[in-house]
Structures are given as structure tokens and as C-alpha cells.
Amino acid sequence: MELLIDHVSKQFGDKKAVDDISLKLTPGVWGLLGANGAGKTTLMRIIAGIMEPTSGRVEYNGVPIQTLGERYRDLFGYLPQEFGFCHELTVWDYLEYISALKGIPEGRSRRKIRQLLEQVSLTEVCRKRISNLSGGMKRRVGIAQALLNDPEVLILDEPTGGLDPGERVRFRNLLSEFAHNRIVLISTHVVPDVEYTASCHVVIKDGSLLAIGTTEELVRLVEGKVWDCTVPAERASEYEHKLQLADLRNERGGETSIRYLADQPSIAGSVPAVPRLEDLYLWLFPQNGEQNWRV
Amino acid sequence: MRILRLELKRILKAKSTWILLILALVFSILLAYLPVSYCYTNYTDGEGKEISLTGRASIAYEKERQSGASGIVSPERVRRAVEAYQACLSKYGVAESYDLPEGVYQQEILPIAPLLHGVREAFADPNTGMAPTLMEIDPKQLDSFYTVCEERIVSLMAMEQPDSPAARSKAAEMYRQVAKPFEVYPGMSSTVMDYQNIMGLLVLLFCVVTAAPVFSADYQSGADDILRCTRHGRGRLGAAKAAAALLISGTAFTACAAAYLLTVNSLFGWDCTRTSIQMMYSIVTLIEINIGELQCLFAAAGLLSVLASVSFTLFLSSRCKRTGTSLAMALAFCIAPVVICMTLPGETSGWICSILPASGTSIQASVLYAITDFQFLRVGSLALWTPYAMIGACAIEIPVFLFLTVRSYCKHIVN
Numbered sequence: 001m002e003l004l005i006d007h008v009s010k011q012f013g014d015k016k017a018v019d020d021i022s023l024k025l026t027p028g029v030w031g032l033l034g035a036n037g038a039g040k041t042t043l044m045r046i047i048a049g050i051m052e053p054t055s056g057r058v059e060y061n062g063v064p065i066q067t068l069g070e071r072y073r074d075l076f077g078y079l080p081q082e083f084g085f086c087h088e089l090t091v092w093d094y095l096e097y098i099s100a101l102k103g104i105p106e107g108r109s110r111r112k113i114r115q116l117l118e119q120v121s122l123t124e125v126c127r128k129r130i131s132n133l134s135g136g137m138k139r140r141v142g143i144a145q146a147l148l149n150d151p152e153v154l155i156l157d158e159p160t161g162g163l164d165p166g167e168r169v170r171f172r173n174l175l176s177e178f179a180h181n182r183i184v185l186i187s188t189h190v191v192p193d194v195e196y197t198a199s200c201h202v203v204i205k206d207g208s209l210l211a212i213g214t215t216e217e218l219v220r221l222v223e224g225k226v227w228d229c230t231v232p233a234e235r236a237s238e239y240e241h242k243l244q245l246a247d248l249r250n251e252r253g254g255e256t257s258i259r260y261l262a263d264q265p266s267i268a269g270s271v272p273a274v275p276r277l278e279d280l281y282l283w284l285f286p287q288n289g290e291q292n293w294r295v
Numbered sequence: 296m297r298i299l300r301l302e303l304k305r306i307l308k309a310k311s312t313w314i315l316l317i318l319a320l321v322f323s324i325l326l327a328y329l330p331v332s333y334c335y336t337n338y339t340d341g342e343g344k345e346i347s348l349t350g351r352a353s354i355a356y357e358k359e360r361q362s363g364a365s366g367i368v369s370p371e372r373v374r375r376a377v378e379a380y381q382a383c384l385s386k387y388g389v390a391e392s393y394d395l396p397e398g399v400y401q402q403e404i405l406p407i408a409p410l411l412h413g414v415r416e417a418f419a420d421p422n423t424g425m426a427p428t429l430m431e432i433d434p435k436q437l438d439s440f441y442t443v444c445e446e447r448i449v450s451l452m453a454m455e456q457p458d459s460p461a462a463r464s465k466a467a468e469m470y471r472q473v474a475k476p477f478e479v480y481p482g483m484s485s486t487v488m489d490y491q492n493i494m495g496l497l498v499l500l501f502c503v504v505t506a507a508p509v510f511s512a513d514y515q516s517g518a519d520d521i522l523r524c525t526r527h528g529r530g531r532l533g534a535a536k537a538a539a540a541l542l543i544s545g546t547a548f549t550a551c552a553a554a555y556l557l558t559v560n561s562l563f564g565w566d567c568t569r570t571s572i573q574m575m576y577s578i579v580t581l582i583e584i585n586i587g588e589l590q591c592l593f594a595a596a597g598l599l600s601v602l603a604s605v606s607f608t609l610f611l612s613s614r615c616k617r618t619g620t621s622l623a624m625a626l627a628f629c630i631a632p633v634v635i636c637m638t639l640p641g642e643t644s645g646w647i648c649s650i651l652p653a654s655g656t657s658i659q660a661s662v663l664y665a666i667t668d669f670q671f672l673r674v675g676s677l678a679l680w681t682p683y684a685m686i687g688a689c690a691i692e693i694p695v696f697l698f699l700t701v702r703s704y705c706k707h708i709v710n
Contacts, residue, residue: 024509045520048313048520048524049524050520050524050708051708052708070527071528073524073525073528074525074526078520078521078524079521080517080520080521083516083517083518083520083521084512084513084515084516084517085516085518086518088304088305088308088309088310089305089308093301093304093305096301097301097302097305098521098522098525100297100301100527100617101298101522101525101526101527101528101532102525102526102527103526103527106297107667142521144522146521149525149526187492233515254620293548
């Protein structure tokens with residue numbers, strides 16, 4: 001089972017939203033990391049078959065997805081970043097409607113809907129109109145609809161937006177359970193959502209592929225560039241402007257612990273820290289707009 | 296069927312759909328009552344007291360007064376009615392019935408008025424089209440009243456369609472085939488048909504408003520992204536959405552038309568529907584139907600027009616990314632026949648209005664007015680009567696636009 005993204009580009013006027021991206025996705029959870037506007041959503045829409053690439057193609061098991069058509073959509077689940085619902089429907093009616101569209105027989109669909117509602121903690125509100133749900137609940141309805149047909153390929157675009165921390169954890173667990181022997185691609189700019197669940201990460205910037213690898217492989221790229229130190233609290237704001245901070249925490253006794261990214265230690269007493277995926281993200285997408293590094 | 300059932304459920308769960316459907320039904324019944332409310336009769340009773348009647352009382356009074364005129368309109372009855380009219384006006388020394396002393400019209404002319412319908416028109420000048428007064432007509436000529444009518448259609452068509460011999464001969468042939476003598480059952484006026492036209496247009500607008508967001512709203516909200524990633528989310532869903540919109544629109548129009556006709560005919564009396572179309576409209580109207588059949592034919596044509604307009608609206612909806620755009624364009628096409636009919640010259644406007652899906656129930660350019668008119672469309676050496684063209688165009692447009700809608704929905708690509 002493999003999903004091949006072969007030299008895919010998408011151009012909107014003068015802007016290249018996706019620039020010659022090639023990837024081979026195999027079973028497992030894949031994290032698609034990138035800042036806002038990096039081209040994640042465009043790439044996901046192309047993979048979903050709802051947007052045509054300007055050039056390149058997407059193949060599933062060696063067959064272009066356009067050729068597969070209905071067969072591809074049959075083994076596919078998709079949660080877009082921004083999506084509308086049929087707001088007049090209840091949660092149950094909506095999932096029943098999507099089940100019918102996914103071609104799931106009525107009896108099986110009822111069992112599956114019940115199971116998914118349980119898993120995403122929506123059983124109690126299943127008779128409520130979608131328009132009356134909170135943002136997080138709507139997002140969970142979106143996740144449930146994507147899982148209805150037990151897809152072999154699951155594409156989730158910013159699935160955790162609007163979820164509270166508890167829901168995020170439950171979502172991660174659900175995903176880990178589900179991902180066995182399936183291809184799951186999750187786009188996000190919230191790094192912890194995929195840091196421990198994704199077996200591999202794809203980092204894109206300005207439509208181009210920047211890095212690809214496991215969490216361990218990627219964090220190795222910022223080894224020796226992450227530093228911890230403690231500074232007097234009154235100087236913290238000064239360092240905030242001077243350095244690329246990854247973390248800042250006030251300690252007792254008027255001191256502040258800071259974690260920063262730099263080629264060399266910039267503050268006396270800094271000690272090398274164990275890098276995390278978030279450090280890589282900040283290194284690749286610096287908040288002050290500077291480009292640190294190219295892969 | 297499961298997708299269609301769920302799609303119907305989805306549309307019917309929307310409050311806006313129910314509000315529009317209920318409004319359409321209420322308006323239909325209200326419109327059926329309006330022609331009754333305009334009925335007015337004023338007369339002086341035996342004690343010299345002036346009596347004013349409105350609404351159903353007025354209809355009942357006139358029907359009672361004109362009951363003697365009911366039945367077959369034989370040439371002999373027409374002649375006697377004209378003779379009675381002329382005698383009355385001569386007795387009072389006036390040339391027009393308006394000049395009769397108060398109360399005389401109600402007493403002497405009103406009971407025979409239904410039989411006088413179309414007499415002046417039948418004797419119109421073949422060259423100028425000017426109708427004589429009833430006083431100028433020789434009653435003896437009325438023994439061959441229907442022959443005069445057949446001559447009148449020839450002269451009328453010579454004026455209406457001077458460049459189309461095919462249209463002229465077709466019209467004469469059509470009128471020859473109309474069974475005569477006609478029948479009349481007084482009590483109903485053509486206003487009833489005008490209001491049926493308004494009802495049709497109103498329901499058409501409601502249906503178009505319901506259909507305009509069917510595809511574009513999902514594009515706009517992003518719901519379509521999820522739907523089209525499902526197994527049946529393209530062709531079958533497109534077809535189910537279109538079928539659901541057509542079913543709801545068709546049912547809504549049928550219910551509204553039925554409510555209108557049941558109400559209006561119950562108020563005016565079902566016997567009135569047996570009147571020949573020629574005794575309400577032009578005496579040389581080309582089709583052989585009575586008012587009841589005209590109501591049904593017009594309702595059927597209206598249904599076709601609504602379905603064609605909804606099909607066209609669905610096509611627009613499948614092409615537009617925003618609901619506002621699809622709605623504005625659909626409404627523009629609904630009122631286009633009215634504008635075209637008023638602004639463009641005859642033949643061009645005839646063609647365009649016949650092709651536009653909404654023209655079946657449009658104001659001024661509807662099938663109703665086309666049936667009571669004498670317009671023909673020229674197709675080479677052939678002549679096609681406009682109502683046939685309108686009904687035929689709608690029947691063709693429904694499957695064509697449905698096909699284009701589903702195709703366009705399947706091919707819709709997000710950009």
C-alpha cells in the first residue's frame with residue numbers, strides 16, 4: 001500500500017502554492033508540518049482529488065487517483081481544514097447521510113455511527129442539530145465522518161483546531177489505534193499533535209519540501225542548536241527580542257528559565273538541551289521572519 | 296433511492312424550505328380569493344332602493360340574472376340577443392349601453408350580455424380591424440355567425456402575420472377544427488386566469504429561491520469538499536440533489552395550483568369552467584378547450600415551466616461558487632421574459648420568450664397569453680404556434696439542464 005505524490009505543483013496566478021513536491025507515503029501516521037500559507041491545504045486537496053495539480057500526479061498503488069475515481073474515494077477519508085456542514089441536520093442524520101454517500105449498508109452504518117460517536121464522545125449530543133454544537137464538537141463530527149468507511153488512506157487537515165487538551169489527547173489515542181496498516185496524513189502547525197504519534201514528518205515551506213524523516217531524524221538536524229539557561233527575570237524581555245526563544249518560564253527567586261535556538265550559546269551559563277520536534281519547527285519557521293536554514 | 300431519500304430529508308429539515316412552501320400555499324389561496332373580492336354589482340331594486348353587492352354575493356346575483364344565457368351559443372340565440380340589445384337601445388334612443396337610464400342595463404342587457412361576447416369582434420373590418428358597434432350589425436347576418444368567425448380569423452391573421460402564409464393557413468386550419476357552436480356558463484371573468492398566472496410566477500420564484508443554493512451553498516461553505524470525497528459524492532449525489540429539488544418544486548407547484556383552482560372554482564362555481572375559451576377571450580381563439588381545460592393546461596404548462604426553471608437554476612447553482620450569484624442569476628432569468636417581451640420587437644421576442652424556461656408562467660409572455668394570442672414562430676416554411684413552442688422548449692430543457700447540472704457538478708474543481 002503506497003500513495004505516491006509525483007512532482008506535484010500547483011500554481012495560482014503568479015504564486016506557486018505547491019512547488020514540485022514528491023513523496024511516497026506508506027502505512028503509518030505522517031505529519032505534514034508547515035506554517036500558515038506553506039501549501040499544506042493545497043497539497044491535501046490535491047491528494048483528496050478535489051483540486052487538480054498544475055503538473056505532476058498522485059498515484060495509489062501505482063494507479064493515478066483520477067483513474068481509480070470511485071474506488072479511490074471508497075478507501076479514502078478526508079477532513080478539510082475549513083468545512084461547512086448541512087447545519088439543519090442532527091449529528092446522527094449527518095453521519096447517516098455521509099454513510100449513504102460512502103456506500104455503507106444501512107445496518108452496518110448504524111453500528112459504525114454508534115461506535116464512532118462513542119469514540120469521539122458525541123453520543124449524548126447525537127440528536128442535536130449541528131448548528132447548535134460548539135466548534136470542538138463540530139470538529140469531532142468532522143473526524144467521525146472521515147472515519148466512517150474505515151479508510152485505508154486518511155487525510156486530516158488541521159484536525160485538532162478547536163479541540164481542548166483532553167480532546168486532543170483522546171484524538172491522538174484514537175488515531176494511533178486507527179492507523180495500524182493504513183496511511184494517515186495529518187497536517188498541522190501544532191507540533192505536539194504529531195510529535196509522538198507520527199512515524200514520519202514532512203516539512204514544507206512556501207510550497208516546497210523542506211525536510212522529511214522521523215522525529216529522531218529531524219530533531220538531529222537541530223542538535224547542538226538548542227540551549228537552556230536561567231537569567232534574571234528583568235532581563236528576560238531583552239533576550240526575547242535578541243534570541244529565538246522556544247520556551248520562557250518564570251522560576252521562583254526572581255529568575256526566568258529560557259530555552260533558545262542558536263548556532264552558538266549566546267548567554268553565559270547556557271547548557272545544550274535535548275532537542276524536540278518543536279525546536280526544529282521554530283528553527284525552520286522563525287517567528288522573527290528570518291530564514292535560519294535550508295535542507 | 297437511499298441517497299435521494301436522505302437528500303429530501305436534508306432539504307425538508309431546513310426551516311427556510313418550509314417557510315417558502317407554506318408562504319407559496321398561503322399566497323395561492325389568497326390569490327384565488329382576490330378575483331372574487333373585486334366583483335361588484337350595483338343595481339336599483341323594485342322599491343327604488345340602490346343596492347351594492349360585492350364578492351360572492353355579486354357573483355351569485357349576476358349568475359342568477361344571466362342564467363337564461365347559459366348553454367350552447369347557437370347563432371339563433373346570438374341573433375336574438377343582438378336584436379334584444381338593439382331594441383333596448385332604440386327604445387331609449389341611445390347609441391351605447393353606457394347611456395341607458397339607470398337600472399335599464401341590469402334589467403335588460405345584463406341577462407343577455409354573455410351571448411353578445413365576441414359579436415363585435417367577429418364583424419370587425421377586415422382591413423382596419425376596427426369593430427363596429429352592436430347597433431351597426433345586421434342581425435340577419437348572425438344566422439351564419441360561425442362562418443363570419445371563420446372569415447374573421449383569416450382577415451385577422453392577414454393583419455397579424457402578413458409575411459407568413461404558413462402561419463395564416465395554419466391558424467385558419469386550426470380554427471376550422473374547433474368544434475362549434477361554443478358554450479357559455481356565466482359568472483367567471485378572465486381575471487381568474489390572470490391571477491392563476493400570478494400564482495404560477497410566484498411559486499416559480501419560490502422554487503427558484505429554494506433551488507439556487509442546492510450546489511453553490513455547499514461550494515461556499517466547504518461542505519462540498521467532504522461530499523465529493525465519498526464514493527457516491529459526485530454523479531449520484533448530483534443526480535439525487537437535482538431530483539430532490541425537482542420533486543419538491545414539482546410537488547409545491549402542483550399543491551399550489553390545485554389549491555388555487557379548487558378555491559377559485561369553488562368560489563365562482565364549477566359550472567363556469569364549462570365555458571368555451573372563445574366566450575371568455577377572443578371569439579377566434581385557435582384552440583378547442585373550455586375554461587376548466589384551459590386552467591388544467593395552463594397549470595400543466597406552468598409545472599413544466601417551473602421544472603425547466605428549476606433545472607436551469609440547478610445548472611447555474613452547479614456553476615457558481617457563491618449562493619448570492621446563483622440566486623441573482625436565476626432570478627434575473629425568471630424576470631427576463633417580462634423585460635424581453637416589453638423591449639424587443641415581435642418575432643425576436645417571440646423566439647427568446649419561447650425558449651426561456653420561465654416564460655411558461657411569466658407575466659405577459661406566459662403560455663396563457665400565448666394560447667389566447669395568434670403568434671406563430673417561423674421555422675423555414677413552417678409555422679409553429681407559440682404555446683406549442685413554449686411547452687416543447689420546457690420539455691426539452693428539463694433533461695438537458697439536468698444532464699448539464701450533474702456533469703458540471705461532477706467536473707467541479709476547487710480553485
